[in-house]
Amino acid sequence: MNSLDPAHSDPAARPDWGWQPGFAALGPAFFTALQPTPVPTPHWVGTSASAARLLALPPGWLHSDEALQALSGNQLLAGSQPMATVYSGHQFGVWAGQLGDGRAILLGETAQGMEIQLKGAGRTPYSRGGDGRAVLRSSIREFLCSEAMHALGIPTTRALCVTGSPLPVRRETLETAAVVTRLAPSFIRFGHFEHFAARDMQPELRALADYVIDRYYPGCRADATPYAALLQAVSERTAELLAQWQAVGFCHGVMNTDNMSILGLTIDYGPFQFLDTFDPGHICNHSDAQGRYAFNRQPQVAYWNLFCLAQALLPLIEDEEAALAALAVYKSRYALAFLTRMRAKLGLVYRQDDAQHSDSDGALVEQLLGLLAANRVDYTVFWLRLTDAVDSGDFTPVRDLFLDREGWDDWLRGYSARLVQTDGASAVAVMRTSNPRYVLRNHLGELAIRAAQDGDFSVLEQLQQVLERPYEIHPEHTQWSGFAPEWASSIAISCSS
Template sequence: MKHTFPDLPLAPRFAALPERFYSQVPSTPLPGPSLIAWNTALADALGLDSQDGGEWTDFLAGNAALTEYPQLASVYSGHQFGVWAGQLGDGRALLVAEIDTPLGIHELQLKGAGQTPYSRRADGRAVLRSSIREYLCSEAMHALGIPTTRALALVASPQPVWRETKETAAVVTRVAPSFLRFGHFEHFHHRDQQDAVRQLADWAIAGFYPECAAAGQPYVALLDAVVERTARLIAAWQAVGFCHGVMNTDNMSLLGLTLDYGPFGFMDGFDAGHVCNHSDERGRYAYDQQPQIGLWNLHCLAQTLLPDIGRDAAIAALSRYQDVFEQHYAELLRQKLGLRQWREDDWELLGTLLTLLQAAHTDWTLFWRRLATLPATGAVPAALRDLVLDRDGFDAWVAAYRARLADDGSTDDAERAARMNAVNPKYVLRNHLAEEAIRAAQRGDHQPLRRLADALARPFDEAPEFEDFAALPPDWARQLSVSCSS
């Protein structure tokens, strides 16, 4: 049976927690809402009965609510850019339903639905620009196989919103099993409310980590599981060249999901020190810093559990992070290189390659896709070789790589290329592609947004109709910058 609004199979889980974890607050109506993007595939997977989502518009805009479910904004705290920021919370996001779906219980959250007790004097709105970016990237990451919150819909409004300039408002409907963050635990720990930390931990174990309940020390097992999920998540980011941009502890998911798409970016030219967030003046969240920031954030989470698990258990759980990260990163790079088995000396092969790519700022996505065209013997394709400035150095690397392919038994060019193309995307959400969709939407033309969303849903396909999305960025793309303003 498929469901539509307001006939939703409600299954309150977060709302069943005591009220100290959230505030009940109604959404602020959005004038003149129009549904400009509807994720039919996700709606079908969730068992929602609608092809175009039109009948949902008022609900998705925050103009209608479920009488059986209170709209909630959760409270949390966190470290922002390494500094304790105190109380934060859902300043413009509202949990408007928890529904039982074929995928399990999922939360529906409206981002941009108006002020809450945690808005900190802000307007509680989201602008069209950032909402388009979040909608597109949530689904792009899902299609890449990277754990993430999802995006069900995007509603636009002519309501003016002031950031650096006047923009217009929008609401994106986010979907996840839970939006629980490290910052939820930090909030209560730093207020000496350890009973609330334990209540959150018990809730998380019951709903998302049931295997931890049977462990001798369930909270230790929970921390260990979150360490593993976080390490694997960030390894996946690194492999695809994704930079989150604002890895504050309040933006870290306890479920190991990519959460809160703000000033993110996929690298164009490879630069290990790439900073995608214009507001990150010191480069704390640069591409090459993401793995260690993940561990730093996990230390903050572990701190909240120390009274219940002890220092030694926390250190033991955290000490697994580096090994898990390296093992998963090696597995992902093995696949990207088209190898069947990873050897310890492959780190040297990879390191040499990254040095060559760094020197040329070689396009990360294009390089890996074109590497699949390299035959095991014979001439190196010019389209591949031209991506690297040090031709002699690259020729030497190719010779070593070919020898490694031979040792690996991966000399069947067609078979290897098929494996590589299944993991090296042709299409990612480059900043200039998002910008083009944003500018068109701001003019009232939503077709470029939908066309780009269609391409990003098939990132590994050879789709001639989307060939323009696979080209090198235009020169004007270098002038684009993204910041925390949204």
């Protein structure tokens, strides 16, 4: 495969990648060098100007043929060192052994400290019989959700672009290939640590932990027990992430340890779903027969995954009590972070220290979630109507969402008693920036996918623009902020999604 040569394009319009040693500096035990597998006649599907700014790309480059070929895996960016990394992990609670990047190829780390990864760029030594490809359907979902989550303020890997190809790919049906270009400061997962711990490769395990500390958690180095400090820092970030997922109604669907970011990022968008009606036990992945990754189990699963990470780091920590203490911060950090998020959604911004309200506000939140579940209320619509009601003083449109009117009235009395302790204008302002009008509901993604499969990418572009500004009204697309249509319940998503 040829590298893209500066002599064949306008140097002023070419990116200065400034490749850094990055993950490659860890050595060959951590990855296999390889090249992407080209696809026939690639074409653009979608691009993110917001993500492009992370790489300081020259204007226009992302829409060039040079970019199209490189980000489809047909050419190499000059100076890049493509590789697939190796990791192991627990899948659905069972040790799965060696896994690795089965269809993702890391091109390297840029001068801006961002890793570039092509997902769907062909087989790797870790494909385990797979074809190494991604399909248009799942790639559009990942692209849209990555950028939507960023706009919501939720830590996430980013999606620079999606390219498509007529190359046929067999999943449940015959589909066409696509490649997502993903960006992140690091794609290191819990499973990278599990891999070397399981093989008793302590020098490599230590090298990996030192790399992560020095690059991403430098404050841990000065701690008396730096590896326990690393575990605690990851636990704290993971707790914050899960609180944000639960508050916005995001269900990941496949929280295996190899899908957990060491940086506390949302990673690997597969069978995810934003809740329509509020169902705590909702299972978004139809491959999850036992409901291990149901919406209400996500915080506990994250803790279980952190426990697996702790076991992997134990040879370095060398003190089980220190490891358990580092893990222990997760539950309290999650509880506080979740309550903080829910308070913001409720507009409970008190004039005085809000610590005194913690217990009563927690009970108010639990009572509300119980009502939402029992009445099968649409989660996003509820918060929008509540925000408008606090602003206008008319709670009738919110009450209309509930069959149990007495239960709602009882909750509203308690809520109103708290609202009078807040600054009304501040409460509404906080609610307007805490309750999105638009999230990537399954049926919205499906609309973009169906149009794209027919060669029309305008729906994807319009939806992307709305999701990048999720708190604004977008009068031309208000139907996208309403209830899901009946046909949305028939959309099935699985690990192949």
